[in-house]
Amino acid sequence: MIVLKLGGSVITEKDRPETLDGDALERAADAIATALADEEDLVIVHGGGSFGHHNASEHGVTTTEGTHEAGAVMDIHGAMGTLNRFVLARLHDRDLEAVSVHPLSTAARDADGDLELPTSQVRTLLEEGFVPVLHGDVIAHAGAGATIVSGDELVAELARQLGADRIGLCSTVPGVLDESDAVIERITAYEDVESVLGESDATDVTGGMAAKVRALLELEAEASIFGLEGLEPFLAGENPGTTIE
Numbered sequence: 001m002i003v004l005k006l007g008g009s010v011i012t013e014k015d016r017p018e019t020l021d022g023d024a025l026e027r028a029a030d031a032i033a034t035a036l037a038d039e040e041d042l043v044i045v046h047g048g049g050s051f052g053h054h055n056a057s058e059h060g061v062t063t064t065e066g067t068h069e070a071g072a073v074m075d076i077h078g079a080m081g082t083l084n085r086f087v088l089a090r091l092h093d094r095d096l097e098a099v100s101v102h103p104l105s106t107a108a109r110d111a112d113g114d115l116e117l118p119t120s121q122v123r124t125l126l127e128e129g130f131v132p133v134l135h136g137d138v139i140a141h142a143g144a145g146a147t148i149v150s151g152d153e154l155v156a157e158l159a160r161q162l163g164a165d166r167i168g169l170c171s172t173v174p175g176v177l178d179e180s181d182a183v184i185e186r187i188t189a190y191e192d193v194e195s196v197l198g199e200s201d202a203t204d205v206t207g208g209m210a211a212k213v214r215a216l217l218e219l220e221a222e223a224s225i226f227g228l229e230g231l232e233p234f235l236a237g238e239n240p241g242t243t244i245e
Contacts, residue, residue: 111143
């Protein structure tokens, strides 16, 4: 079973509010359709890009700073719902049985900020032949109203709970880059790349490469970080970009 993240910066024009990168999304959907022809079990998570990040920034909501305004919650969730419908439409065009699982309706953070994500519905959807599609979202947060859950957080929790065999992060870069902007082929310990990525902290969960690498190193499944051109090879069983184990 594969957990795949489509980065928000890959499928949207991140510098233009609520603007889809249609060509990139079409390419991603083609690669996914080809892979699922071989009956792979796949869970998809997509980031917020110019849809979620723009609205979250407008309302000052982050993974730690929350809001108690229903209007802010619905603006952020509504924008992510719009992007999610774009993603599903491209998958449906290729006859894939993709269905949405919205984190706002399923997930929450406790008072310590730890993510609680029930996954029985995702597991059952997989067993029944569906392709669950989750996304970065705004979720209830005890003591803080509502805060953001990033796609990276969802990927890590889904992989852990569902026992994923492989994890893929499709990014705007071809992998983790060294000082010369060359792709680092394999990472087995954070200390090996700390000089390149620097220190990581809890505020880095919405997309910083350091946080991605740290989170993936903690998981049992092998993970890959790659650019859009690496998506089809990854889904075919290859290891494009950077492998993290």
